Amino acid sequence: MFVKDNMSTKDKLITCVIYTVAFSAISILLLITIFIFRKGAPLIFKIGIPNFIMNKTWAPLGSQYGIFSMIMGTIWITAGAMIIGIPLGVSCSIYLVEYAPLIIRKILKPIIELLAGIPSVVYGFIGVVMLAPFIRIHMGGPGLSVLAGSIILGIMILPTIVGISIDTLQAVPNSYREGALALGATKWQSIYKVVLPAARNGIIASIILGMGRAIGETMAVIMVTGNSANVPHSILDPVRTLTSNIALEMGYATGDHQQALFSTGIVLFIFIMIINTNHLLKIYFYYLLYLPLQFFVL
Amino acid sequence: MFKKIYICIFLLLLPVVLFSGCGKKSENITLAGSTAFQPFAEKLAEEYMKKNAGVSINVQGGGSSMGIQSAISGVANIGMADMVALPPEANTLKQYVVARDGIVIIIHPSNTISNLTTQQAQKIFSGEITNWQEVGGENKKITIISREEGSGTRTSFHALLLQDIKLTSNALIQESNGTVRENVSSDPGAIGYISHGMVNEKVKVISLDGIEPTTENTRTGAYRLIRPIYLLTKSEPMGLAKSFIDYILSSDGQGIIESSGLFSAK
Numbered sequence: 001m002f003v004k005d006n007m008s009t010k011d012k013l014i015t016c017v018i019y020t021v022a023f024s025a026i027s028i029l030l031l032i033t034i035f036i037f038r039k040g041a042p043l044i045f046k047i048g049i050p051n052f053i054m055n056k057t058w059a060p061l062g063s064q065y066g067i068f069s070m071i072m073g074t075i076w077i078t079a080g081a082m083i084i085g086i087p088l089g090v091s092c093s094i095y096l097v098e099y100a101p102l103i104i105r106k107i108l109k110p111i112i113e114l115l116a117g118i119p120s121v122v123y124g125f126i127g128v129v130m131l132a133p134f135i136r137i138h139m140g141g142p143g144l145s146v147l148a149g150s151i152i153l154g155i156m157i158l159p160t161i162v163g164i165s166i167d168t169l170q171a172v173p174n175s176y177r178e179g180a181l182a183l184g185a186t187k188w189q190s191i192y193k194v195v196l197p198a199a200r201n202g203i204i205a206s207i208i209l210g211m212g213r214a215i216g217e218t219m220a221v222i223m224v225t226g227n228s229a230n231v232p233h234s235i236l237d238p239v240r241t242l243t244s245n246i247a248l249e250m251g252y253a254t255g256d257h258q259q260a261l262f263s264t265g266i267v268l269f270i271f272i273m274i275i276n277t278n279h280l281l282k283i284y285f286y287y288l289l290y291l292p293l294q295f296f297v298l
Numbered sequence: 299m300f301k302k303i304y305i306c307i308f309l310l311l312l313p314v315v316l317f318s319g320c321g322k323k324s325e326n327i328t329l330a331g332s333t334a335f336q337p338f339a340e341k342l343a344e345e346y347m348k349k350n351a352g353v354s355i356n357v358q359g360g361g362s363s364m365g366i367q368s369a370i371s372g373v374a375n376i377g378m379a380d381m382v383a384l385p386p387e388a389n390t391l392k393q394y395v396v397a398r399d400g401i402v403i404i405i406h407p408s409n410t411i412s413n414l415t416t417q418q419a420q421k422i423f424s425g426e427i428t429n430w431q432e433v434g435g436e437n438k439k440i441t442i443i444s445r446e447e448g449s450g451t452r453t454s455f456h457a458l459l460l461q462d463i464k465l466t467s468n469a470l471i472q473e474s475n476g477t478v479r480e481n482v483s484s485d486p487g488a489i490g491y492i493s494h495g496m497v498n499e500k501v502k503v504i505s506l507d508g509i510e511p512t513t514e515n516t517r518t519g520a521y522r523l524i525r526p527i528y529l530l531t532k533s534e535p536m537g538l539a540k541s542f543i544d545y546i547l548s549s550d551g552q553g554i555i556e557s558s559g560l561f562s563a564k
Contacts, residue, residue: 057467059447059464060447060448061447061448128480128481128484129484132484133484133485136485142441142470142485142487142488143484143485144470144481222473223477226470226471227446227470227471227472227473228467228468228469228470228471229467229471230467230468238468238470240471247473248446248471248473249446249447249448251333251361251448251473252361252363252446252447252448252449252450253448254363254448257447257448
């Protein structure tokens with residue numbers, strides 16, 4: 001608090017500038033939200049919410065705007081990516097923190113983080129050239145499928161899950177592990193019964209962030225999922241997600257068709273909001289209540 | 299320290315701003331529209347600029363409907379459109395057919411089929427025929443690969459071949475001619491359709507009703523899947539716009555169009 005009293009004009013100015021910059025970032029988010037809703041909401045109300053969300057037929061040139069198949073597509077692909085990404089990511093971080101010698105951790109962690117830097121179009125390309133033909137030849141179907149999309153996305157979300165999980169696992173105090181071992185637990189028991197529960201919140205946060213990434217991913221998904229606007233019946237069926245619907249058709253869409261794509265954006269927006277709400281609430285409490293309180297009252 | 303850097307940047311940018319308006323006065327025009335014709339227009343513009351120093355021709359994409367809109371609003375001097383039938387709002391524009399683009403049906407090179415009748419093709423794309431055996435091929439499931447709704451190629455394909463028949467919803471959707479071609483070339487059971495200019499040796503082009511999509515057959519009108527490519531101007535073209543259109547319609551320009559895979563205008 002004496003820092004505040006002694007604040008020079010320069011300090012105040014800089015604080016002011018930084019605040020403005022921070023809030024302009026948030027206001028951009030606000031503007032995007034308003035824009036999407038203004039563009040997309042009229043069409044949803046015109047054709048009715050149930051008709052928009054539950055109708056399976058997407059034929060914009062025939063004035064049929066049903067996105068049920070795309071909602072299901074997004075759910076299938078995301079679920080698939082989670083099934084592949086969570087065990088891989090969490091076990092990878094458990095190995096790196098609990099078992100791996102320091103030198104291996106030092107080498108492996110940056111490599112996994114490097115995965116995040118690979119452009120998604122490259123993932124998509126690998127999917128089209130190697131994964132899709134493999135699935136077509138060995139498992140049937142057209143190859144471009146839910147399975148291909150899930151595998152690619154499962155790999156793409158690894159760095160998100162591993163990065164945060166490692167940090168959380170490392171943050172578990174060593175006394176926990178020592179205590180468990182002293183009570184006679186084996187290494188695995190100590191991890192499974194003590195360390196993982198202690199790191200639960202962080203690991204869940206990493207999974208939620210990974211899920212957000214999987215839902216939002218577009219380019220790689222367009223390339224490997226085949227994009228048929230049908231509700232998939234097996235993991236070998238092609239599928240279209242909400243994001244690919246927007247990206248595929250935006251280039252040519254006009255009038256109601258374009259609005260329908262913005263409406264798809266609204267649904268996607270709501271999806272992401274629901275997933276991130278837990279997360280957001282924590283952040284709101286921290287930054288909007290706790291920090292200002294500290295700043296002004298203390 | 300920072301101040302110095304800012305001053306340096308400012309001084310560096312100053313001449314850019316001050317003198318950007320000067321320089322040699324050169325004539326320039328903008329073309330916008332059809333993504334199918336865009337690469338060919340770029341090639342033609344390049345050749346034209348090589349021959350005529352001091353002019354500049356900008357070629358932008360955006361799609362056929364944007365081409366029409368920008369010609370009407372005057373955003374572009376020349377709009378490009380590749381539709382089978384121009385919408386009514388284009389009636390006020392001057393229209394020039396500068397080339398014709400064939401849409402060809404392509405399959406995997408290992409497929410034994412080399413011809414389909416119109417009816418067979420319609421039944422395949424509507425999902426009624428699902429196995430190559432039914433049209434005299436091997437016992438293999440047909441994978442249909444199409445473009446997204448709204449695409450110029452898909453709209454033309456519908457107008458020329460499918461008419462009122464709906465494309466099956468099982469079709470895989472790809473977002474460009476190139477990706478349709480790549481996917482057909484990697485799937486032995488696939489069938490798709492692309493612009494004739496995009497065909498390469500990785501896919502097999504099949505005849506429709508026994509007629510091959512050759513230049514000769516498109517000229518006589520025997521091959522039906524042909525769409526005209528229009529250049530559109532708001533009023534009677536003048537100056538550079540006129541001489542560029544004349545150049546495209548000249549034998550030089552038409553030669554470039556033919557050698558890059560499209561069909562000539564006449």
